[in-house]
Amino acid sequence: MSFALLAPLGLAALAALFVPIVIHLVRRLELRTTEFAALRWISERIRPRRRLRFERPWLLLLRLALLALVALLLARPVLTEPPGQQASRVLVAPGSDLAAARTAASTGNADWRWLAPGFPAIETPAPTTNVPLASLLREADAALPANATLAVIVPAEVAGLDGERPVLAHAVDWHVVPGRMASNGTAPPSGKVAIAVRYAPSAEASVKYLDAAIAALNASGARTYTLDAEPQNVPIPAAAQALVWLGAEPTPAVTAWIEAGGTAIVDRQPHASGAPAWRDADGNVIARVAPGGRGRLVALAFQFSPNELPALLDADFPAHLRDLIEGEAPPPTRAPAEAMQPHTGATSGAIVAPPASTKPIDPWLALAIALLVLIERVVATRTREPA
């Protein structure tokens, strides 16, 4: 345990100590007045000496101690753990082979923990929840004392990354062991997507462009898209994941379907609101997407026909259609662990590693101050017994 001040400038408040000293000094200079009839025989040769004496020294000491404690409180004192023993921590990412990890990081007396929210001990079962690996790495780095060593054991393929390689304050012992981290929820898209098309009689000609786009998607992507094109009086099947509503305003049934969680594409909506989801080469907004209930409504500004929407004929239309139906693809979160070794040397401005486990003693100090205030009041207001 050692003692440190987080704001040493607060000690400048010690300058206030001179106030009670001055008060007690000034009062000392007053003379006691005594009525004395035999004044004639008192010689005035010896003047009263002006001694540097303090009146009621105990009260003065109390007041000085009180002020000193307040100044100390302003300086924010903390107790810090002794830096003698080097903390050494090993973080194991879920999915790593533990046996391989033990051999990889054979530090003797390290603190082994899962690299998971809350940093559970290694003895507990491996966490299976989503692990934001990069964020956790930064958190662990920030919580470690400056002189601690940090070893991280990761499987060959890591997930839960974000935009950049982590930049940490500590040098990281980065061990890659066989294994694979579980994916973070958004699995790579696969399976079938059923798309229902409901067209007004005037828009029947547009369906073939959809057909062509779906065929192109089925040929290239991992997912299989099926198209169910019917006139608008046919009800929407429950299995449909997307709906293309052509040539007419959406009916209440369509709105209800969207709010139940579906994604619908509606054409001829030039005044629709929502975020731009598709722009042409000139930057004009072709489609806007707006949330509706639990689903999404994609509003095309134009009629779904090559006359008004030449982009239908472009080669990238199927990809745009897929984006409109499925939303933007999430940023990549997986990477080979070898490539994600963190950089060392986060500037202190970016990440401040606080001194090893500091314990503020403010509450105790405040308690002591309150106690001193009480004692001071009692001492100061106590009537002095007649001498």
Add this chain to the structure above:
Amino acid sequence: MAAVALIPADVRARLKHLRLRARHGAGGDGLGQHASRSRGAGLEFAQYRAYEPGDEPRRIDWKLFARSDRYFVRESERDSPLTLWLVIDASASMAQADGAKPHWRKLHAAKTIAACAIELALRQGDRFGLIALAAGGPTLIAADAGSRHRDRCLLELEKIECAGAWPAEPALRPLWERVLPSSLVLVLSDFFDDAAADLALRFAAARREVLTIQMLSADERDFPFDGGHRFVDPESGAERRVEAAAIRSDFLDRFKTARANLSRRFAASGIRHAEYFLDTAPDLPLQHFFGAVGARVRA
């Protein structure tokens, strides 16, 4: 009753051994316990003197007339009452008290001593009068005897308050008309003002028998002060700022010398003098004056 408050019970108990006694014979009329210089009808033979016109015929010693063929009048010594005058200094300096006992002022002690003296005089049938000297002039109660007069004097004693300085000379003139020669005058004062001592000396020079009691506080005797002090004179308002501990021995020397001088002056004028300190019993000066004499008389 007021007398109860003035005279503590133990003091009253000690009073019964005391007797007022004048050094000279008293000259008043009436029957009393004191030897007098008056001659007249009485028990104890004094002398014969020649008849003068106006003498009562029954006082002529007819047997002596038969032997000598002259008229002689038989005279005897007459015991006559004493007149006791209590002169109390009520100037502001008499408000002085000890720091340890701030309510027991010199004036209170003087009142108690006066009340004791009044009790003594009453017991012996003597006449007593009261004079309080304050700035406004003397408060005067004519001499008389009797318990009603005692009560009147005690009531007046209760009313006396300290104020101002010693009165000026013209204000004291009525005293000379009231305080007749041969009366006993008991002056209770601190005698810090020379005028008080002068009054006592002039009374003594004018054939009044004067007893003086100097009222002193224990603080004046011991000077127990410490540290810086501002001493203020209650009468003049003058002040001295001194370091009390440093001047203690000097003050005690000078004060003792002053007291000795006063005592010597009084003794030279035939004044019996006593000092009373506030932390002692109030009947001590009366014991000093009357106790030993009374004991001798009883023995």
